[in-house]
Amino acid sequence: xxxxxxxxxxxxxxxxxxxxxxxxxxxxxxxxxxxxxxxxxxxxxxxxxxxxxxxxxxxxxxxxxxxxxxxxxxxxxxxxxxxxxxxxxxxxxxxxxxxxxxxxxxxxxxxxxxxxxxxxxxxxxxxxxxxxxxxxxxxxxxxxxxxxxxxxxxxxxxxxxxxxxxxxxxxxxxxxxxxxxxxxxxxxxxxxxxxxxxxxxxxxxxxxxxxxxxxxxxxxxxxxxxxxxxxxxxxxxxxxxxxxxxxxx
Numbered sequence: 001x002x003x004x005x006x007x008x009x010x011x012x013x014x015x016x017x018x019x020x021x022x023x024x025x026x027x028x029x030x031x032x033x034x035x036x037x038x039x040x041x042x043x044x045x046x047x048x049x050x051x052x053x054x055x056x057x058x059x060x061x062x063x064x065x066x067x068x069x070x071x072x073x074x075x076x077x078x079x080x081x082x083x084x085x086x087x088x089x090x091x092x093x094x095x096x097x098x099x100x101x102x103x104x105x106x107x108x109x110x111x112x113x114x115x116x117x118x119x120x121x122x123x124x125x126x127x128x129x130x131x132x133x134x135x136x137x138x139x140x141x142x143x144x145x146x147x148x149x150x151x152x153x154x155x156x157x158x159x160x161x162x163x164x165x166x167x168x169x170x171x172x173x174x175x176x177x178x179x180x181x182x183x184x185x186x187x188x189x190x191x192x193x194x195x196x197x198x199x200x201x202x203x204x205x206x207x208x209x210x211x212x213x214x215x216x217x218x219x220x221x222x223x224x225x226x227x228x229x230x231x232x233x234x235x236x237x238x239x240x241x242x243x244x245x246x247x248x249x
Contacts, residue, residue: 002028004067006060007040010102011087011173012166012240018062019244023078025067026126030217036067073126075135080243082106082123087167108146110235113228118189121221121241128216135247139209141190141221142242143198147178149234159183160203166239175239177203181227182236189222191215209243219243 004024013020028036041060066072083105094103111119129136144164150157159182163174183205188195193213198205221241228236 001035001037002031002033003037003039004028005039007042009087010105011084013081013084014087014167017079018059018066019077019079020081021059021063022066022073022076023080023126023245025063026070026073026078027080027124028126029070029073030124030126038064038067075132075247077244077246078127080123080125080245082121082241084108084166084240107241108237108239110237111223111225113225113232113235114230115224115226115228118222118224119238121223121238123219123221123241123243124217125214125219125243125245127245129211129214129245130216132247133211136211136245137248138244138246139211139214140244141188141195141207141209142240142244143188143205143207143221143238144175144203144240145178145182145186145205146176146237146239147182147234148176149232149236150179150182151176153179157181159200159205164203175203178236185225185227186236187224187226189224191219192222214243 009016025036041064066076083102084107085102085105087102094101106121109119109121129139144166145159157179158177159180160177163177165174167173180200183198183200186205188198188205188207190207190209190213195207195209198207200206223238225236
């Protein structure tokens with residue numbers, strides 16, 4: 001019974017959506033969980049929620065009614081993510097304990113400036129989208145990056161006019177928008193397939209995927225940069241990697 005702590009949440013996901021709840025639950029069940037231990041699921045909204053309590057209550061109730069079984073999650077929109085370090089009120093290091101810490105999370109992860117080096121991020125997808133491909137209306141791979149080397153660029157040359165919000169609670173936890181040119185310098189592969197140039201929306205790079213490109217379970221996203229100075233100190237960082245799966249209603 002893997003635990004889902006609804007108060008000490010992972011960095012960047014302090015205000016989860018119903019799609020995120022479903023994605024986490026589906027990933028647990030896909031790995032063979034017999035059930036999910038719902039910890040800190042308060043009867044009333046936690047103080048860290050910005051939503052009005054009635055809305056937060058309905059969201060929790062809906063999530064609890066859907067998360068316990070593959071049957072109640074089937075053909076429902078989901079967001080699959082990989083965890084970021086920090087969040088939940090716990091330190092980013094595991095100096096004193098290992099349980100309930102994000103110290104071993106993959107993100108944020110710095111990319112190499114050397115054009116021959118790839119960096120990998122692993123992400124689990126709990127839905128077998130190939131088995132229900134006819135019901136899938138769209139799949140997006142969403143990537144949020146930071147680039148300190150682009151800090152002095154005019155806003156119109158960045159991927160977004162203002163830094164994109166990373167964490168839901170902290171107004172200071174935002175990315176450093178890369179230059180728009182980075183979309184041409186970055187090669188992204190998923191499970192070995194090179195993806196076409198992404199769209200840029202509100203600071204995120206959005207890659208459209210097809211069901212056949214995803215594995216049921218562990219997937220690997222590979223990043224390679226070109227056109228950068230290999231000796232430069234500044235490195236692009238992957239802040240978030242998400243896969244949104246949408247179904248025809």
